[in-house]
Amino acid sequence: MWAISILKHQSDEIKKGAFMNGLSSVFNLLAYIAAAVFVLGFLNKVVLYFKTPSPLKIPTTPAPKTSMGVVVRLIPEVLFFRSLLKGGAAEKILWLGGWVFHVSFLLIILRHLRFFTYPVPGFVMSFQQIGIWAGLVFPLALLILIVRRFLNDRLVTITLFADYFVLGLIITIGLTGLLLKYFARTNLVDVKAFILGLLTLSPVQIPDSPMFLIHFSLVLILLVYFPFSKLMHAWGILISPTRAQVDNPQEVRHVTPWAQ
Amino acid sequence: MADFKVPELTGEIITPKVTLGATSGIKPFPANEELMGKVGFPAKKSADWKVKFLAKMGEILKKYKSVRVFLDICVRCGACTDKCHYYLSTGDPRNMPVYRQELMRSVYRKYFTTSGKLFGNLAAARELSDELLEEWITYFYQCSECRRCSVFCPYGIDTAEITMAAREILDSIGIGSKYNLAIINKAETIGNNLGMGGPALRNTLDFVEEEIQEKTGVDVKLPLDVEGADILLVTPSADFFAEPHIFSLEGYAKVFHQAGVSWTLSSHASEGGNFGMFIGNYDHMKTINGRIWKAARDLKVKRVIAGECGHAWRVLYSFSNTLHGPFDFLDPNYRVPQHICDYTLDLVKKGAIKLDKAANDDFSVTFHDSCNVARASRIGNEPGGQFTIPRELINAACNKFVDMAEETIGERTFCCGGGGGVLTDELIEVRVKGAMPRMQALKRVKDSNGVNFFALICAICKAQFTKIFPYYGIEMEEVGGIHQLVGNAIVLGAKEGV
Numbered sequence: 001m002w003a004i005s006i007l008k009h010q011s012d013e014i015k016k017g018a019f020m021n022g023l024s025s026v027f028n029l030l031a032y033i034a035a036a037v038f039v040l041g042f043l044n045k046v047v048l049y050f051k052t053p054s055p056l057k058i059p060t061t062p063a064p065k066t067s068m069g070v071v072v073r074l075i076p077e078v079l080f081f082r083s084l085l086k087g088g089a090a091e092k093i094l095w096l097g098g099w100v101f102h103v104s105f106l107l108i109i110l111r112h113l114r115f116f117t118y119p120v121p122g123f124v125m126s127f128q129q130i131g132i133w134a135g136l137v138f139p140l141a142l143l144i145l146i147v148r149r150f151l152n153d154r155l156v157t158i159t160l161f162a163d164y165f166v167l168g169l170i171i172t173i174g175l176t177g178l179l180l181k182y183f184a185r186t187n188l189v190d191v192k193a194f195i196l197g198l199l200t201l202s203p204v205q206i207p208d209s210p211m212f213l214i215h216f217s218l219v220l221i222l223l224v225y226f227p228f229s230k231l232m233h234a235w236g237i238l239i240s241p242t243r244a245q246v247d248n249p250q251e252v253r254h255v256t257p258w259a260q
Numbered sequence: 261m262a263d264f265k266v267p268e269l270t271g272e273i274i275t276p277k278v279t280l281g282a283t284s285g286i287k288p289f290p291a292n293e294e295l296m297g298k299v300g301f302p303a304k305k306s307a308d309w310k311v312k313f314l315a316k317m318g319e320i321l322k323k324y325k326s327v328r329v330f331l332d333i334c335v336r337c338g339a340c341t342d343k344c345h346y347y348l349s350t351g352d353p354r355n356m357p358v359y360r361q362e363l364m365r366s367v368y369r370k371y372f373t374t375s376g377k378l379f380g381n382l383a384a385a386r387e388l389s390d391e392l393l394e395e396w397i398t399y400f401y402q403c404s405e406c407r408r409c410s411v412f413c414p415y416g417i418d419t420a421e422i423t424m425a426a427r428e429i430l431d432s433i434g435i436g437s438k439y440n441l442a443i444i445n446k447a448e449t450i451g452n453n454l455g456m457g458g459p460a461l462r463n464t465l466d467f468v469e470e471e472i473q474e475k476t477g478v479d480v481k482l483p484l485d486v487e488g489a490d491i492l493l494v495t496p497s498a499d500f501f502a503e504p505h506i507f508s509l510e511g512y513a514k515v516f517h518q519a520g521v522s523w524t525l526s527s528h529a530s531e532g533g534n535f536g537m538f539i540g541n542y543d544h545m546k547t548i549n550g551r552i553w554k555a556a557r558d559l560k561v562k563r564v565i566a567g568e569c570g571h572a573w574r575v576l577y578s579f580s581n582t583l584h585g586p587f588d589f590l591d592p593n594y595r596v597p598q599h600i601c602d603y604t605l606d607l608v609k610k611g612a613i614k615l616d617k618a619a620n621d622d623f624s625v626t627f628h629d630s631c632n633v634a635r636a637s638r639i640g641n642e643p644g645g646q647f648t649i650p651r652e653l654i655n656a657a658c659n660k661f662v663d664m665a666e667e668t669i670g671e672r673t674f675c676c677g678g679g680g681g682v683l684t685d686e687l688i689e690v691r692v693k694g695a696m697p698r699m700q701a702l703k704r705v706k707d708s709n710g711v712n713f714f715a716l717i718c719a720i721c722k723a724q725f726t727k728i729f730p731y732y733g734i735e736m737e738e739v740g741g742i743h744q745l746v747g748n749a750i751v752l753g754a755k756e757g758v
Contacts, residue, residue: 084339242410
């Protein structure tokens with residue numbers, strides 16, 4: 001009996017090994033595909049926007065008279081969502097949720113850089129503690145962004161499936177990340193080896209952790225989804241003609257080939 | 261007086277509950293086949309309208325970065341939802357900027373994006389249909405292109421750009437607005453939106469000269485088509501016949517007279533307004549604007565000054581140089597064109613003209629920032645000059661001035677409710693209601709400061725408010741231009757020390 005048991009165990013090990021190898025190949029491939037779709041998709045939009053002309057000067061005024069002024073106008077828009085702060089109470093809540101969400105996302109990404117670097121640079125190390133706090137705040141900020149869409153009849157009217165989808169996707173990424181950190185702990189050495197393997201184009205086996213695979217898969221979905229969605233506001237905020245144009249139509253003649 | 265409920269004046273602007281279809285029945289009159297043909301659009305909707313629709317939309321997406329980027333990047337955060345005066349006064353969700361845009365964005369997803377093609381309804385993609393077309397006709401003519409939403413949008417998404425594109429698409433499949441296209445036709449064939457020919461214009465100017473002579477005893481001239489004059493004044497044609505507009509015309513004439521400059525109007529370009537912009541049609545906008553610069557060349561003037569008009573100023577200030585520049589045949593020492601308020605204030609500051617404030621002591625004045633001046637252009641050299649220069653000029657012309665609530669002026673000003681090509685009788689309900697936020701702000705300064713003069717520098721605002729003030733129980737005579745105040749206060753005759 002014991003011989004059979006050992007044989008069965010060995011066979012299970014082999015099966016599992018084969019399964020993990022197969023799964024690894026799939027995930028490594030998916031990771032490359034997702035990264036390629038994200039980068040090429042994003043660049044495609046950047047080029048498309050760049051090539052699409054603005055025939056007329058349409059800055060929302062008062063607007064700066066110089067390019068430097070435009071930079072000065074855009075910095076608080078990007079860093080502090082300045083225009084949102086011009087609104088009323090509803091926008092204050094939105095601002096809080098939105099700003100905390102974006103900042104904590106950034107901190108979390110910075111913290112994650114330790115999986116992408118070897119040796120880990122000092123600045124990445126300096127984000128480790130604050131990155132943990134950000135990870136805890138992150139789902140709360142997203143919760144604000146989700147709940148507000150149910151509480152206000154105007155938001156109920158305008159919200160689309162896509163809005164819930166992306167909020168749900170990102171909050172799930174955050175929550176699975178927390179589960180990985182606190183409950184379904186995984187072997188971080190394996191995780192790092194896996195990521196570095198991807199980066200160095202010498203793929204290794206995926207970590208043996210279902211929770212990690214869920215977390216990782218969701219991130220891949222987010223990457224693929226990004227360039228085809230409203231998430232392109234990340235680039236749009238920098239080139240939106242009403243904000244990025246210089247108010248100098250009298251001083252400098254603005255010309256576009258098609259509009260001659 | 262009205263077969264709809266006029267909002268009550270309480271001084272408060274309260275965001276209403278969403279009421280689906282509240283203004284779904286209010287549409288502009290369609291242009292007939294003859295008019296469509298005259299302005300170069302297909303006479304009527306054809307069987308293959310969907311093909312034409314998508315071709316025009318595709319063309320716009322390639323030509324306008326604004327439309328392409330705005331359709332892509334809206335996150336539906338909702339910051340704009342309570343910023344439109346039409347939503348605030350009707351509760352119709354299609355008057356929330358984001359939901360108005362959704363009429364175009366859903367079509368964009370269906371025909372121009374991968375996700376929309378793949379996932380259809382799940383991606384909120386919408387197929388072209390007659391029903392959708394009716395919604396377009398309705399709600400893209402319930403937008404006054406005032407850009408207030410773009411101020412509050414974290415990405416500056418400007419519904420005016422979407423509305424203009426939508427109207428251009430509708431025109432291209434043979435569905436036009438009678439009001440807008442009739443005006444465009446008149447401006448292009450006769451020279452002004454009213455269709456007033458040269459002789460009629462001269463008659464009017466003679467009348468204004470007599471009026472001034474009677475009231476002041478001074479012989480102030482309003483020259484027309486004078487070659488070699490220094491200044492060409494381009495003003496909205498309403499200034500030639502409508503009250504209170506004509507009082508501002510008297511004001512300009514008195515200012516030029518007292519400054520001792522030579523100036524002229526042009527019968528060829530007797531219109532500052534440019535409805536080509538309202539319908540998002542580049543060619544019409546260029547054609548109408550072109551009359552002004554042709555007149556400036558033909559009359560060999562040195563400067564061009566623009567009268568009190570909002571969208572006219574936007575086209576003149578922001579677009580002229582692109583459309584018909586460079587203006588190297590004009591005197592480079594002056595702005596091309598220059599706003600009349602900028603010009604007059606400069607004269608006041610230099611002491612070249614003198615204003616007697618006491619002449620306006622009957623008035624307690626407030627100032628309404630018109631959207632196209634406030635959010636789509638600049639007056640003078642500094643950003644924000646469009647807010648400070650008119651106010652400085654008012655303060656130079658009268659003793660009692662008070663601003664309305666801060667969140668309703670400046671870049672956050674509320675539209676009059678009649679701008680952007682909706683100043684037509686069949687849309688009176690949305691016009692009256694759309695003025696509500698502005699009227700509430702006015703109500704507050706009327707109560708606190710006894711305001712009885714509502715100063716403006718836009719012909720459409722003037723026409724709109726004189727029409728809708730009575731609905732709210734306010735005398736239409738309380739509406740007037742800044743140069744009406746200037747005209748009252750200006751000291752005519754021999755200058756001191758000269």
